[in-house]
Amino acid sequence: MGSFAEKLEVARVLYRAGVLKPLGPGKTLRIMRAAKGWGRSPAMGFIALAIRQPDTPAVIDDDGSTSFDEVNRRSNALARGLQEAGIRPGTVVGLLCRNHRGFVETILACCKVGANAVLLNTMFAAPQLTEVGRREKVSALLYDEEFANLLEGFQGMPRFIVYGSGSDPNIGDLISSHADHNLEPPSIESRFTMLTSGTTGTPKGAKRGSPKGILPVASLLSALPLRSGERTMVAAPLFHSWGLGQFQLGLVLGTTYVMTRRFDPEATLRMIAEHQCTSLAIVPVMMQRMLALPDEVKRRYEVGSLRVTAASGSALPGHLATEWMDTFGDNLYNFYGSTEVAMASVAS
Numbered sequence: 001m002g003s004f005a006e007k008l009e010v011a012r013v014l015y016r017a018g019v020l021k022p023l024g025p026g027k028t029l030r031i032m033r034a035a036k037g038w039g040r041s042p043a044m045g046f047i048a049l050a051i052r053q054p055d056t057p058a059v060i061d062d063d064g065s066t067s068f069d070e071v072n073r074r075s076n077a078l079a080r081g082l083q084e085a086g087i088r089p090g091t092v093v094g095l096l097c098r099n100h101r102g103f104v105e106t107i108l109a110c111c112k113v114g115a116n117a118v119l120l121n122t123m124f125a126a127p128q129l130t131e132v133g134r135r136e137k138v139s140a141l142l143y144d145e146e147f148a149n150l151l152e153g154f155q156g157m158p159r160f161i162v163y164g165s166g167s168d169p170n171i172g173d174l175i176s177s178h179a180d181h182n183l184e185p186p187s188i189e190s191r192f193t194m195l196t197s198g199t200t201g202t203p204k205g206a207k208r209g210s211p212k213g214i215l216p217v218a219s220l221l222s223a224l225p226l227r228s229g230e231r232t233m234v235a236a237p238l239f240h241s242w243g244l245g246q247f248q249l250g251l252v253l254g255t256t257y258v259m260t261r262r263f264d265p266e267a268t269l270r271m272i273a274e275h276q277c278t279s280l281a282i283v284p285v286m287m288q289r290m291l292a293l294p295d296e297v298k299r300r301y302e303v304g305s306l307r308v309t310a311a312s313g314s315a316l317p318g319h320l321a322t323e324w325m326d327t328f329g330d331n332l333y334n335f336y337g338s339t340e341v342a343m344a345s346v347a348s
Helices: 004-016 025-035 042-052 068-084 101-113 126-135 145-150 171-176 215-223 241-253 265-275 284-291 295-299 318-328
Strands: 057-061 064-067 092-096 116-119 140-144 159-163 192-195 205-208 231-234 256-258 279-282 308-311 332-335
Touching: 004 215, 025 042, 042 068, 042 101, 042 241, 057 068, 057 101, 064 068, 068 101, 068 171, 092 101, 101 116, 101 159, 101 171, 126 145, 140 145, 145 159, 159 171, 192 241, 215 241, 231 241, 231 265, 241 279, 256 265, 265 284, 265 295, 279 284, 284 308, 284 318, 318 332
Parallel strands: 057 256, 092 116, 092 140, 116 192, 140 159, 231 256, 231 279, 279 308, 308 332
Antiparallel strands: 057 064, 192 205
8 A cells, every 4th residue: 555654644534534433342353254255345345334333324215214234134135136046246237226225235236246237327218228238248137117118128137126116026025035144255356337428429338346445535535524424415326436436435434325316406405404414426417406496495405514515427617616615615525537536636
């Protein structure tokens, strides 16, 4: 990771953020045992959080709240169901979902199986989905039922509905019919593939594994006042590199993720106010829509708990940044480039 001085600075930043909180010997030993073989995968992050803070809300969405222990156990059972369906380490699994707990459970289950998840853009039309599925060699699909009429190119493979009900089996059936204790780590580490928007041609994929170290996270936390136990409103889609990056960062901080299936500007304000969110992960076009709300609507919600608005995904015009801070306070941090670059490139 670098010199002793660099390591010391990383430790200082993580301690200030509350990441290096002391634990009792029992929990420490359980985490050390669980960590064997899992590396830095999201699965390991969630297993550790299920031990550290089992009853803390992990996800708050349109359907209520679910704890770290519940999500961990459900993803264990789902992973076993996927294994029974023939999904193995290295299997390429397409994931076509909006922001909700099922997305989180499915991502974790893929990690626990060792499957490679292709995060499909929910704005794609059927031809784009078909082309991406063919090019990325998708051989299993997990999806929200509302997209069922776009899946002509995903026939003859295991398919499961994550949210909703239809002719394909639902992941709830897999979860309820399989054991939920922790699994052995897979033989290979899973990877994520995120896609470009496709506005200039066929969407292209970028593969990412788990972070190779803690330095990128420490660099980000040195520039942001994020702390352990944040409540983050994840307005950015989880299939996007920015949304997924916030998910991964939250595994370090023990974040409670607050989300809605569809972005709605007033609903976002309402969720921030209702759940006292301390940070907001967003893209600039969403900021524009929130600022375009009538003044009486914006005044209806008390969002003073918000300490960090983390924006990325496209250019942030100066006038938009100024209007945001005039309306919601000086809490705006703009991230440049990809998620990895953004770890060290922050404008506040």
